[in-house]
Amino acid sequence: MPRACGPLAEALARRAVLLDGGLSNQLAAQGCDLSGGLWSGRVLAERPDQVEAAHTAYARAGAEVLITASYQVGYEAFAARGHDRAETTALLHRSVRLAARAAEAADHEVWVAASVGPYGAVLADGSEYRGRYGLSVRELAAFHRPRIEALLAAGPDVLAVETIPDADEAEALLTVLAETGAPAWLSYTVAAGRTRAGGPLPEAFALAAASPQVIAVGVNCCDPADVLPALRAAAAVTTEPLLAYPNDGSVWNAATGTWHTPEAPPPWPLQAWHAAGARLIGGCCRIGPEHIAALGSLLPDRRP
Template sequence: MPRASGPLAEALAHRAVLLDGGLSNQLAAQGCDLSGDLWSGRVLAEHPDQVAAAHTAYVRAGAEVLITASYQVGYEAFAAHGHDRAETTALLRRSVRLAARTAEAADHEVWVAASVGPYGAVLADGSEYRGRYGLSVRALAAFHRPRIEALLAAGPDVLAVETIPDTDEAEALLTVLAETGAPAWLSYTVAAGRTRAGQPLDEAFALAAASPEVIAVGVNCCDPADVLPALEAAAAVTTKPLLAYPNDGSVWNATTRTWHTPDDPVPWPTRAWHAAGARLIGGCCRIGPDRIAALGALPADRRP
């Protein structure tokens, strides 16, 4: 079956759609080395077959959306490791092609979402969980514009503007999206009822409410306990479909480059998420194909 037969936005008007899970943890499970500042981008550059294998694992688990391996691919970061602009552009486009080939080989409809990670991701210092980089909205837009243009040239179904920690960066990204007209979802990373930078969630979600390019809005890479309050805040300011793909409740330590796992598993009240308006549901860091398969086996949680 060749990819998805229609726009993702149309599907979301009728049903919920299952996202994939964390790419980095699946690559690690496959034995890939993710050490160094380039993280999964290094695997994309050196072992693209492993990226394709990770996508395949999620498709076999039932995922209907594959998020590309472009999250941490940035021109400045890759230049520091010897990649010129043409090589980095090629890697961004490769990430889309790898996911598209997997989607085309699937036995069910699969959309390709090109990951646009935050500025903090390419710094590789955990600042995507803090935001407030000291850059203006204009500077952030200038950073994101060439990455988005390169990804769009490869023809993804949608842009996954994800793990955004503050409203300044969201404003910058929405500016670039308006220039392109490309469909996208906007996903914040949040904690304790606010963005990671500490802004009120109603203000954050309201930024996307009036954007015709944004087909869904919500949260990712956050504690599952933070999902429902965030969805409720989003539903209060927008009628757009909502999305949720949290991590497993672990906390990232950028100094040691390790995850601190909670003592007890954090519940995933997916029925409540769906009732609050979530139509794109999946997982982020440390959520693998088994968890995605389990989500897909809950049709009552996935259908309006």
């Protein structure tokens, strides 16, 4: 069952809501080791106290939604590293519990969003930025179904279906969401006006618009410059609240495991994003609590 706080969808109908920032960069800032292919999932397994501390840092910065450390937790990837199915299920449950504890300790209302990352995330090779894995919609649905069920059993407020690179994977995820009836947001990763796999954005957003489970749709884990064109494409096909939580403009090199960062990134045009329909706004990779606090001070229409 969802946690006992007001539905996020109701808040989004009234005002803008502030998301948290990148979990992995905050864990790294806390001195955690994210090497080995499991990324934040490794910290979830080995140092759950640090995951809760990261969530708490974002809540203290004013974040109203905390996204769990389950993005890269998949049964197959964890089995390859010695975790049996029951252990992986327990980790998925733990991810929700840690975020919920941080939310409950906050001095303002905070929702917990259980992260459902793309199939490519568990490959740990940057595949989520390419998509088109060679799997059918049915195969992708079979991959996502058990971990969505496990996350829902832990009682988050909403599912964060995020960093989705193509419409095929979105279709698979929406199929599973329809089976569960659970509320979710759906967020694509985009570049140059198309999905990361190169598909047209209007068709991708239209898929989400047709799903009664989707409470918001938009983009994440992308260059800030790609946000506004994507929001406008989404607004053309849906009346749902939109969302945006981009990176800082850096580009991830999966081969070297490094970020390439622009020297002087421009400020985010929050007013324009809000005018285009964005109501759920925060940050993704390399956006920390200090950035979220600054966003919160600038975000239009944030409070009731």
